[in-house]
Amino acid sequence: MQLVLSIDPNSNLTLQSQLIAQFHNYIRNGQLQPNSSLPSTRELSLQLKVSRNTVSEVYDSLIEEGYLITKHKVGTFVASTLPESSVFIPETISTEHKRSKLNLPLPYSGRGQSGLHRAADMSLLYDFALGKTDSQTFPDKVWQRLLIDRLGGAARNMSQYHDPAGLLDLRQLIANYLGPTRGMVVSHKQVLIVGGCQQGLSLVAHLFIDNHTSIVVEAPCYRGTAYLIESFGGKVIPIPVDEFGIVVSKLPDHPVKLVYVTPSHQFPTGGTMSLQRRIELLEWAAKSKAYIVEVDYDVNFRYEDSPLPSLWSLDKNNCVIYTSSFSRSIGPGLRLGYIVVPTGLIDSATKIRSLLDNGSPWLEQATLSQFIVTGSFEKHVLKLRHNNHNRRDALVAALRENFGEVKITGAEAGMHLLWHADKNGPNALEIQAIGKRCGVGVYPLQDSPACFFENMPSQDHVLLLGYNHLDVQRIRQGISTLASAMKNEASLT
């Protein structure tokens, strides 16, 4: 540890006194916290180019005063209890903004969120939260084995920069995977590894969005999309979705650069864009000279029938940018996803990724590659799909059993559905409050990471339930616990 210490050769004070005074200050001001370890006398004498004796004298004096303690054969440390003479300067660390006397430049102050997903509420027995994966189903041992295999070259791999576009193997594996599953014929060069869909979106935003650039989003849409566009100075144009997806006839006549859509499983409403609507949207994009950003966040989890072809695979004009991630299949803590770009955008996208953060860590990428190559990924996804299918069925059945023929939407795919509660009963916020009292986490749609816009129909009786991380038993118990609590509360009023 190189301490910030200085010696003034012209001072009247001895070397020792100069150093002791600086240690006093460091300890009093809190730069050196109680119990911090100090450099050895040898190390410090080398740094300061003074004799080891001088440093020893300084340490001895500070030990005598009670500032430092020494542990035999371990080292020298700041004392855990400081002498009374070391009056702490009351400049404690405060996270309140010390109002600067200066009018410093203001940072971006638009909408954002300090975390796209709330922290788990540990008080809940049954938590129908969104955005978690099922850690029970994950083949932990397989993943660990693959990761440990990769660790062999850790030092060498950590010692250098890698291609900011991602590990070649992983890009190739993803390109191969997109053929049969999304109907996409792409080269690995078109696939860039990113740290999740959100980074995919932010990369595209950086490429295209400038002040006042018009960007279409679905209404409602994911908050992370709308806020991101705003943070680049873009103008968000919300276009409503109906049961078939974004309403193409309502798209603007004036030029827009990008249209963000979630065709496989609209967020948050859960619908699937129809084939007809996909074709219409592509025709509109061709006419309007806009890029479509296809956000396939919930790929792999379709329950009723076969997935529809991706917009990318239907496109003849190279006007689709595709992004997806492993957050829903492996987990959001992995922070890996990918973006697929038309060949004309490869260079710009790689440049921007390099400027943003120089790429993702190699270890997760290398492990994921092995997870795919060995077939473990495909096996895991199959198991997840099977579980999610059962869990969705259990949730739909439990809702119908306990609440009658309630409207449920968005359940054909993905990991969450919308429960439209009885308009004559408590609203979503009230249901959430009742749930909280009985240990069941359910979430009003309007309180989800969804972004709503003016003139949209009221959603105050709609709840968003994530079901993929809860087993069938807990799903049933959770909903029946909630139903009982609601009945009880209703009978009391």
Added chain:
Amino acid sequence: MQLVLSIDPNSNLTLQSQLIAQFHNYIRNGQLQPNSSLPSTRELSLQLKVSRNTVSEVYDSLIEEGYLITKHKVGTFVASTLPESSVFIPETISTEHKRSKLNLPLPYSGRGQSGLHRAADMSLLYDFALGKTDSQTFPDKVWQRLLIDRLGGAARNMSQYHDPAGLLDLRQLIANYLGPTRGMVVSHKQVLIVGGCQQGLSLVAHLFIDNHTSIVVEAPCYRGTAYLIESFGGKVIPIPVDEFGIVVSKLPDHPVKLVYVTPSHQFPTGGTMSLQRRIELLEWAAKSKAYIVEVDYDVNFRYEDSPLPSLWSLDKNNCVIYTSSFSRSIGPGLRLGYIVVPTGLIDSATKIRSLLDNGSPWLEQATLSQFIVTGSFEKHVLKLRHNNHNRRDALVAALRENFGEVKITGAEAGMHLLWHADKNGPNALEIQAIGKRCGVGVYPLQDSPACFFENMPSQDHVLLLGYNHLDVQRIRQGISTLASAMKNEASLT
């Protein structure tokens, strides 16, 4: 694997014929590549809601035609050699930009780099490249053990989103570390984990830079800084550095929002900003109401004397933003660094990090925390500093031995130095070419990841040599090999 397949109930064709036709297309178009594995008949029958027999008949027919092969108890695959009848549609994947008939929006086309650091040239025996760490010195076994310890909770930790600002433990450890080593008294709340200095810079840029925002950089500076500012539409104002750091008297009178500086080890010139200059810069910032971005990329490696106090620690106005990384101490493949912000910027910075990419993966953060807590980090840095010191001495000595009293600058700290070659001899590009022929990698300053500006003195005889990853023996051999080759070539002309 959910294949994109559709069944038209109104078709005159049988189910089997419809599916066979789609498989033909998939294989011919390349969505299904040779040797790709197919879903089991059970899986596919479930997806398509047809009998397992139907799927078996489809597979059998395709096997007979030579499109598929089956491996007993393993599965069904696309044949590695396809039948002649499967004429490939010549729409092969090309990374040449297919000129779209559309005039799609143009992406950002300003300056960038497809990788901030070049890939290692394996033909070189002695490579004085920049930006690599010494994988030999890294305590690989310790790191692996700590990482494997952390892996216990892999599934649970991967199944959820974490705080985009980073793991609490790591933020606290960094806050504690910055006290004695940089004189900074900060709360862990002010410390945000980022994926390296470059992401720290890009976070700050996103917070403040808008079209035409004036931003001061050092001239010369790191390319990643200048290009990043440009990519946000900012206006780069280069201010020259002299041996004491940025020339404060040349800073502009008109308002600027940010001043990016590298006071510990100026990039690329290698100087250290003097205490006097630090105080002047802070005074200028207070007067001009600008934030200073202190980029401490080469912290920990000072050889001649003690580190100077950071700008942050000297600042009384909360107008410094500090960023550093573990790329120089552990390695750039780790992708971890941190940014420290004044309390008033914590919320905005966390929001932007969340919008950019939702945070760094947990595993590297958790491992790094343990690496610090157990004292391994400090021990490693001490060893690195010792090695780097010796290597720098060896490089300086080898240059003087072989080339006489040449000018060497920027050698007081860090991991690289500048060698000012004799102006009467070959220039830096010529020396690089000679080096390449004899297996020695040396790099012209002007070809480094540095950004130069108009009216700067010619650097065409200056080379930038990274020395930290080569042992003393190789450094000596490398320089003497280069010197012999240069003598030989000179005698031939």
